[in-house]
Amino acid sequence: MMTGALLFLVAVFLALGTWQVQRLSWKLDLIARVEARINAPAVPAPARSDWGTVTREKDEYRRVTTTGTFSHGKATLVQAVTEFGAGFWVLTPMRLEDGSTVLINRGFVPVDRRNAAERAEGETDGATTVTGLLRVTEPGGAFLRSNDPANDRWFSRDVAAISAAKGLHDVAPYFIDADAAPNPGGLPVGGLTVVRFRNSHLVYALTWFALAAMSMAGAYLVYRHRNKT
Numbered sequence: 001m002m003t004g005a006l007l008f009l010v011a012v013f014l015a016l017g018t019w020q021v022q023r024l025s026w027k028l029d030l031i032a033r034v035e036a037r038i039n040a041p042a043v044p045a046p047a048r049s050d051w052g053t054v055t056r057e058k059d060e061y062r063r064v065t066t067t068g069t070f071s072h073g074k075a076t077l078v079q080a081v082t083e084f085g086a087g088f089w090v091l092t093p094m095r096l097e098d099g100s101t102v103l104i105n106r107g108f109v110p111v112d113r114r115n116a117a118e119r120a121e122g123e124t125d126g127a128t129t130v131t132g133l134l135r136v137t138e139p140g141g142a143f144l145r146s147n148d149p150a151n152d153r154w155f156s157r158d159v160a161a162i163s164a165a166k167g168l169h170d171v172a173p174y175f176i177d178a179d180a181a182p183n184p185g186g187l188p189v190g191g192l193t194v195v196r197f198r199n200s201h202l203v204y205a206l207t208w209f210a211l212a213a214m215s216m217a218g219a220y221l222v223y224r225h226r227n228k229t
Contacts, residue, residue: 002219002222003219003222003223003226007215007216007219009211009212009215010212010215010216010219013208013209013211013212013215014208014209014212016204016208017204017205017206017207017208017209017212018205020202020204020205020208021205037061037062037063038061038063038133038195039063040062040063041063042063042064042065042131043062043063043064043065044064044065044066045064045065045066045102045134045172045174045176046059046064046134046172046174047098048098048100048170048172051172051173054134054136054173054174055136056136059134059136059174060134060135060136061133061134061135061193061195062133062134063131063132063133063134064131064132064133064134064176065129065130065131065132066094066096066102066129066130066176067096067097067127067128067129067130068094068095068096068097068101068102068127068128069094069095069125069126069127069128070092070093070094070095070104070106070123070124070125070128071092071093071094071095071101072092072116072123074092074093074166074167074168075090075091075092075093075106075116076090076091076092076103076152076154076162076165076166077089077090077091077109077114077152077154078091078105078154078155078156078157079142079153079154079155080108082108082192083192084108084110084189084192085110086110086111087108087109087110087111087113087114088108088109088111088114089105089107089108089157089188090105090106090107090108090109090188091103091104091105091106091154091157091162091175092104092106093166093168093171094128094130099170100170100171100172101163101168101169101170101171101172102171102172102174102175102176103157103159103162103163103171103172103175103176104130104132104175104176104178105132105135105157105175105176105177105178105190106122106130106178106183106188106190107178107183107187107188107189107190107191107192108188108189108190108192109187109188109189113187119185119187119188120185121184121185122183122184122185122186122187122188124183124184130176130178130179131178131179131181132176132177132178132179132190132193133176133177133179133193134174134176135157135174135175135176135177135193136173136174137157137158137159137160137173137174137175138156138157138158139156139158139160139161140156140158141155141156141158142155142156147161149161149162149164149165152165157175159171159172159173159174159175160173177190177192177193178190178191179191180192
């Protein structure tokens with residue numbers, strides 16, 4: 001009975017270890033693909049006709065460019081913590097030539113510069129070209145903190161919710177993190193996107209395989225002890 005249970009655990013642990021090896025291969029491939037996107041030349045951001053094909057797996061962190069006019073009066077501040085400390089992302093609608101809108105994360109502002117009047121120099125007028133990284137919407141909020149549209153409190157860049165709260169229409173299902181090209185007056189500060197993927201699959205795989213080996217050793221010892229008695 002004990003030997004059978006231990007052999008069953010061996011099979012389970014081997015299966016889990018093999019699964020983690022497969023996950024490791026997938027994660028390394030994902031990291032390689034994202035790094036290639038980040039370092040590739042910028043391409044036009046997906047147009048309205050292509051919005052339905054945009055996916056996280058295929059498009060996130062793709063380097064893109066777009067041109068339009070900012071609607072600074074409908075900007076949204078989303079809480080953020082960066083290398084500069086606590087503050088906000090400035091998410092501003094950009095009206096494109098075809099009448100559609102894309103949200104641009106223009107960058108970071110500290111808490112004491114959250115009011116637009118404190119950084120009016122950075123609110124440029126007229127046609128503006130933005131280059132940055134395509135990001136997929138972040139619905140709901142952040143860990144343990146839900147977005148509160150009614151009170152204009154935002155913890156994640158939820159494109160649909162922000163668009164509804166600001167009365168925006170025909171909005172792209174993604175947003176763009178602007179690159180580090182300086183804004184007049186120095187704010188907002190762009191180019192702060194953190195691209196980091198947790199990759200502990202090798203550790204997990206080794207743990208499961210070690211448990212499989214221990215279970216196998218235990219099964220052998222139980223079998224040997226029974227044969228002696």
